[in-house]
Amino acid sequence: MNPNPRAGNRFSVTSIEAQQAEFPTVNKEDELKAKEFEVMMLQEENEGNTPRNILEEIVWNKDVEVAKMRERKPLSSLKKSLENAPPTRDFLGALREANRRTGFPGLIAEVKKASPSRGILREDFDPVEIAKAYEKGGAACLSVLTDEKYFKGSFENLEAIRNAGVKCPLLCKEFVVEAWQIFYARVKGADAILLIAAVLPDLDIKYMTKICKMLGLTALVEVHDEREMDRVLAIEGVELIGINNRNLETFEVDISNTKRLLEGERGQLIRQKDIIVVGESGLFTPDDIAYVQEAGVKAVLVGESIVKQSDPGKGISGLFGKDISL
Numbered sequence: 666m667n668p669n670p671r672a673g674n675r676f677s678v679t680s681i682e683a684q685q686a687e688f689p690t691v692n693k694e695d696e697l698k699a700k701e702f703e704v705m706m707l708q709e710e711n712e713g714n715t716p717r718n719i720l721e722e723i724v725w726n727k728d729v730e731v732a733k734m735r736e737r738k739p740l741s742s743l744k745k746s747l748e749n750a751p752p753t754r755d756f757l758g759a760l761r762e763a764n765r766r767t768g769f770p771g772l773i774a775e776v777k778k779a780s781p782s783r784g785i786l787r788e789d790f791d792p793v794e795i796a797k798a799y800e801k802g803g804a805a806c807l808s809v810l811t812d813e814k815y816f817k818g819s820f821e822n823l824e825a826i827r828n829a830g831v832k833c834p835l836l837c838k839e840f841v842v843e844a845w846q847i848f849y850a851r852v853k854g855a856d857a858i859l860l861i862a863a864v865l866p867d868l869d870i871k872y873m874t875k876i877c878k879m880l881g882l883t884a885l886v887e888v889h890d891e892r893e894m895d896r897v898l899a900i901e902g903v904e905l906i907g908i909n910n911r912n913l914e915t916f917e918v919d920i921s922n923t924k925r926l927l928e929g930e931r932g933q934l935i936r937q938k939d940i941i942v943v944g945e946s947g948l949f950t951p952d953d954i955a956y957v958q959e960a961g962v963k964a965v966l967v968g969e970s971i972v973k974q975s976d977p978g979k980g981i982s983g984l985f986g987k988d989i990s991l
């Protein structure tokens with residue numbers, strides 16, 4: 666196997682051209698040129714041809730995985746499946762409504778079996794049962810991990826939860842490297858999808874946000890530091906930003922990250938643009954929730970602390986210090 670799948674796949678100009686040809690609405694020559702340059706810079710940064718950290722390893726594997734999946738189900742066949750797909754549900758609306766109803770940040774509860782940093786979080790893992798318990802416990806939306814190799818998730822889980830009649834809108838928690846994955850997530854029942862700024866160049870975020878809108882999906886754009894936040898704030902059309910308290914390269918978690926990124930002019934700009942911010946990762950107690958709420962978030966994304974409880978629905982009351990179900 667090519668030790669650097671990135672070089673031969675996502676970042677090759679031919680694959681970008683091919684992708685853009687499939688989405689003619691966003692096909693611009695100067696965008697392609699700028700992207701070519703960005704790719705060149707990225708490749709120059711890494712001449713060693715081995716992943717420098719876990720995030721890079723995940724993304725390199727993802728490139729290979731997606732190329733194989735796309736071969737089995739090309740975009741044309743995904744588009745066909747979309748003709749009969751049920752409409753998407755309003756992810757942003759559900760977060761706003763929960764925030765209004767409870768006075769707490771709207772909860773995106775994560776269906777998460779394992780992670781590379783924490784190992785297995787729950788042995789008896791029934792995704793549909795957990796999803797139903799979250800919904801009953803007052804979650805506004807759910808996040809479903811679909812990465813198999815590192816998080817033991819799957820698209821089958823996403824599909825099963827959607828088909829089980831769970832009404833909470835669903836976030837597909839993936840490492841998106843190609844637009845094809847957005848179509849796939851939509852076919853499998855997602856209402857929203859994660860786009861990680863540490864993985865995607867600005868032009869991809871811009872272009873993928875447009876594709877999400879076209880498909881009726883909400884894009885949750887995730888940042889971890891000031892630089893990524895500033896990049897994302899300069900991209901038009903972003904409505905939902907997640908601040909990850911976990912550094913995906915080192916696994917270090919620090920919830921003061923959310924506060925730092927919302928201070929001063931950044932916070933002002935976010936309010937001006939009416940962007941909803943999600944506080945992500947490392948939230949365990951009512952004090953943690955109060956802390957990020959005080960910092961300015963209108964939503965939170967929580968996995969570990971609630972998925973580990975024998976009744977994940979009750980885990981939600983524990984997290985908020987109050988029953989937030991209807």
Ligand SMILES: O=P(O)(O)OC[C@@H](O)[C@@H](O)c1c[nH]c2ccccc12
Pocket residue numbers: 775777838887909945946947948966967968969970
């Ligand atoms: O289990 P936690 O610490 O509550 O974190 C949930 C969620 O924020 C985390 O799973 C996450 C946030 N961004 C990601 C990107 C990829 C994989 C996972 C994540």
